[in-house]
Amino acid sequence: xxxxEVLSPASDFTFTRGSNLSATRVNEAQLIEKGRENILLYSNxxxxxxxxxxxxxxxxxxxxxxxxxxxxxAWLVTYDGTSNGRIEQQITQTGVKAMSLWVRxxxxxxxxxxxxxxxxxxxxTATTTWQRFExxxxxxxxxxxxxxxDSATTLEMFGFQVEQGxxxxxxxxxxxxxxxxxxxxNTPRLDYSGGATCPSLLLEPSxxxxxxxxxxxxxxxxxxxxxxxxxxxxxxxxxINASVLSVVVSSQPGIQTFxxxxxxxxxxxxxxxxxKIGSYIGFGVYGNAMGDNWIKxxxxxxxxxxxxxxxxxxxxxxxxxxxxxxxxxxTTTGNTLKSGFKLNLMKNSSYSSGNVGDExxxxxxxxxxxxxxxxxxxxxxxxxTRAGESIADLDTSSLLTQSNxxxxxxxxxxxxxxxxxxxxxSYDSASSNADRILIYSGNSSNNYTLHCQHKVSxxxxxxxxxxxxxxxxxxxxxxVVFNGTKMIGFANGVKTxxxxxxxxxxFNKLDITDVNNELGVFKQLLAFPTALxxxxxxxxxxxxxxxT
Numbered sequence: 001x002x003x004x005e006v007l008s009p010a011s012d013f014t015f016t017r018g019s020n021l022s023a024t025r026v027n028e029a030q031l032i033e034k035g036r037e038n039i040l041l042y043s044n045x046x047x048x049x050x051x052x053x054x055x056x057x058x059x060x061x062x063x064x065x066x067x068x069x070x071x072x073x074a075w076l077v078t079y080d081g082t083s084n085g086r087i088e089q090q091i092t093q094t095g096v097k098a099m100s101l102w103v104r105x106x107x108x109x110x111x112x113x114x115x116x117x118x119x120x121x122x123x124x125t126a127t128t129t130w131q132r133f134e135x136x137x138x139x140x141x142x143x144x145x146x147x148x149x150d151s152a153t154t155l156e157m158f159g160f161q162v163e164q165g166x167x168x169x170x171x172x173x174x175x176x177x178x179x180x181x182x183x184x185x186n187t188p189r190l191d192y193s194g195g196a197t198c199p200s201l202l203l204e205p206s207x208x209x210x211x212x213x214x215x216x217x218x219x220x221x222x223x224x225x226x227x228x229x230x231x232x233x234x235x236x237x238x239x240i241n242a243s244v245l246s247v248v249v250s251s252q253p254g255i256q257t258f259x260x261x262x263x264x265x266x267x268x269x270x271x272x273x274x275x276k277i278g279s280y281i282g283f284g285v286y287g288n289a290m291g292d293n294w295i296k297x298x299x300x301x302x303x304x305x306x307x308x309x310x311x312x313x314x315x316x317x318x319x320x321x322x323x324x325x326x327x328x329x330x331t332t333t334g335n336t337l338k339s340g341f342k343l344n345l346m347k348n349s350s351y352s353s354g355n356v357g358d359e360x361x362x363x364x365x366x367x368x369x370x371x372x373x374x375x376x377x378x379x380x381x382x383x384x385t386r387a388g389e390s391i392a393d394l395d396t397s398s399l400l401t402q403s404n405x406x407x408x409x410x411x412x413x414x415x416x417x418x419x420x421x422x423x424x425x426s427y428d429s430a431s432s433n434a435d436r437i438l439i440y441s442g443n444s445s446n447n448y449t450l451h452c453q454h455k456v457s458x459x460x461x462x463x464x465x466x467x468x469x470x471x472x473x474x475x476x477x478x479x480v481v482f483n484g485t486k487m488i489g490f491a492n493g494v495k496t497x498x499x500x501x502x503x504x505x506x507f508n509k510l511d512i513t514d515v516n517n518e519l520g521v522f523k524q525l526l527a528f529p530t531a532l533x534x535x536x537x538x539x540x541x542x543x544x545x546x547x548t
Contacts, residue, residue: 017186018387021164022209024376025189025202030319031238032364032376036182038161038172039093040145045175046075046087046157056085057149064156067102067130074102074158081152088117088146091162095381096216098136099145100168102158104128110153117144126155134168136231138219138381164380166215166231166241189375189389195319200524202375203512206388209377210267210367211257216380217243217362222256224342225249235363236272236318242363244276247345247354254284254344254354261340262369264333269341270326270373271365272318275299278358280346283310285329294344294351295327299360307351312372322363326373341367396426396527397508406507407528409479409540413521414441414448417472421448424525426507437487437507439466439480447471452480452489454501462499467491475523477541483531493543495534 017023021035042048046059053059060076067074079085103112103126115121115135122135145162149155159171172181183189190199213220217228227246235242247253261267269283282296282305295310297303302315302323312328343365345354364376377386406426414421420440427436436455441448447469454462466478466489479490482501489497510527532540 017389018206019185020384020387021180021183021185022377022379022384022386023183023185023189024378025183025191026193028192028199029238030192030195032236033183034237034378035180035184036163036169036172037178037180038163038174039091039097039178040089040160040162041174041176041178043160043172043174044073044075044158046077050089052086052088052090052144054084054086056080056082057087059087060154064158066158067132074156076154077147077157078154079149079152081150083150084148085150086146086148088144089160091143091145093143094139094141096136096138096165096213097143097145097162097380098134098165098168099160099162100132100134100171101147101160102130102132103147104130104156106154106156110149110151110155112155113146113148115146115148117146121146121148130158132168136166138216140381165378167239169239191375200522203389203522204374204386206385207368207370207374207377208383208385209379210369210383211365212379212381212383214365214377214379215241215243215363217245217255220257222258224252224254224256224344226253226255226345228255233274233361234320235361236320236322236324237363242272242274242361244359245343245345245362246359247278247356250347250353250356252284252342252344252352252354253358254342256284256342257340259340261331263331265369266328266330266371267341268312268326268328268368268370268373269366270324270368270376271343272322272324272363272376273297273299274321274323274361276359276361278345278355278360280348280354281325281360282344282346282351283325283327284342284344284351285309285331285340286342292352293329294346296346296351297323297325298348299323314373322361324364324373328371394510395508396510405482405484405529405531407479407481407530407532407537408437408439409477409524409526409528409537410439411475411477411523411525413473413475413523414470415473415521416441417443417448419443423512423522425511427509427511428507435507437480437482439478441470450476450478450491452487452497454487454499462487462501464489464497464499466496479532479537479541481531481537488534488537490534490537490541493538493541495538 027033057079062075064074105126110126113121114133119137124133172179189202191202192199229244232244233242279300284294286292293308295306309329310327314326316324345358422440424439438453449468450466481488487499
C-alpha cells in the first residue's frame, strides 16, 4: 500500500535514479530498506503452464483459505507417494537467492522438502497450521525452485517467492511479470539516518560496490583461519541475515578477497559490525610492495588504531549494537594490489592475530573506488552500481509565490577546493542565462566565499557575499530572502548583506545543480513561500542571541 499526503498546493517533483534496485535508505524505523523483487511468475496461480509438475504430482483446485484468512486463495497439491514428486518453475537469474512459500497439511504431519533443484534441499515438517518455509542458495546456473514430497498426501500451498538475498521478505504476488516492492528505482530516498524524525532527501553520485558478495561469505570471499555462519542474528536491515565471523586459528583470522585492484587509486571499504565475543575488528590490505596495512576499531568504544596507509576512518552508530566502520586507502604507484582486501578479528596488541574463539556479527561489506563511503549497495553475485540521483528543474510554480516573496535556507558542507560549487539555482524557465538566482561558492586555496547572484535577461543585477573565509569541510547555515524589493543574506545567525532588486521576475524552477561533483554536501534544504523576517532567519541559521 502506498500512502501519499496530498498538499495544497501540490508539491510533487520528478525524480530520476536509474534502473536497478541497488539503492538503499534508512527508513523511519531506523532500518536499512532495500528494493525487493519476486522473480517468479504467477506466484500463486499454479494452474499456469510455467509451473512444471512431474507425473507424481498434480494441482487441484484453489479452494483452501490462505494464510491470512482473506479468501480461498490457497491451492491443493497432491503427491502419489512416488519418489521425487514435485512442483517447480525455472528461472534464469543467478546469484544468491532465497525461496519461500506457505504450506500446511489437511491432517496430521508431513515431511516436505523446499529448495532448488541441483542443491541440497531443506527438509521441514508441515502441520495443519500454516507455516512459511524458506531455503537459500548461491547459483551460477538456472534455478528450479521446488516443493518436493515423497509421500502420498494432499497439501495446501500458497505464495511461492524467490528473491535476492539470504532470507525471505514480505510476500509480493506476481502474475505474468515479476513485481517489485520496497525502495524502487525512481523512488526518492527519504532518509531517517541518525534517529531523525523528519527525513531528508538522500542524493548521492553514482557508485559501485566492487565486492560481488556483500552478505554471503561462502563464495567470492576466502576464509582465512576463520569460519562464517549465515543468518545468525538480526542485521541493520531488521532481518535475520547477519553472519557470525569466528576465529579458528589465531594467525590473521578473517575473510579476504583475491582480486587485482588498480594502482594509484583511492578505495573506501566499509562494513556493518557488532560485538559478540572479543572487542577488536578491522580492515587489512595486502599485496606486492603495499605490504600489510591495517586499521582496527575497538567495538566497545570506537577507539581507532592504524599502522600505515588507512585514512578517513569512521565509526557510525546504527543502533542495536551495530556500527558501520569505514576507512580509505590509496594504492601505491607501480604496485598493483594483486591480493586484496580483508576483514579480520584482531587482538588488542596485534593486527595480524586474533584470539581463538572470538566472534563478531558482520553484514554488508562494501568497497568503493572513492574517497568516502556512501550508502549501502547490496550485492548477491555480481558487482552492483547505484545510479546517481538527479532532481534538476523542480517545478515550484505552484509552491513558491509569484511575487518573489520567498526564502531559501540550506545547511551545507563544501569539500571542493577547485572551481565553484553551485548549491542552489532558482530561475524562470532556463538555468543558463535566463532570469535566475544563484547561490554558489567561489574557491580559493584555503577557504571559500559563499556568493548570491541575481540575474535578469542574462545580465547580473546584484551579487553579494553571504559569507567569506569559510573553511573547507565546515558546516554553514545560510538563508536568502526575497521580499519583492530587496534581497537579504544571512549566515550562521547573522544578517550579512542587503541589496535592492532592480528588476524582479518570477522564479518557477528550483535546481540543486551540483549533486554529482560529490564534494558539495547538503544536510538540509528548505524553501519557504514567504519572505521570513530578519529575526526568523537569524534563528533559522543558528543565532542564539539577537539584536532585538
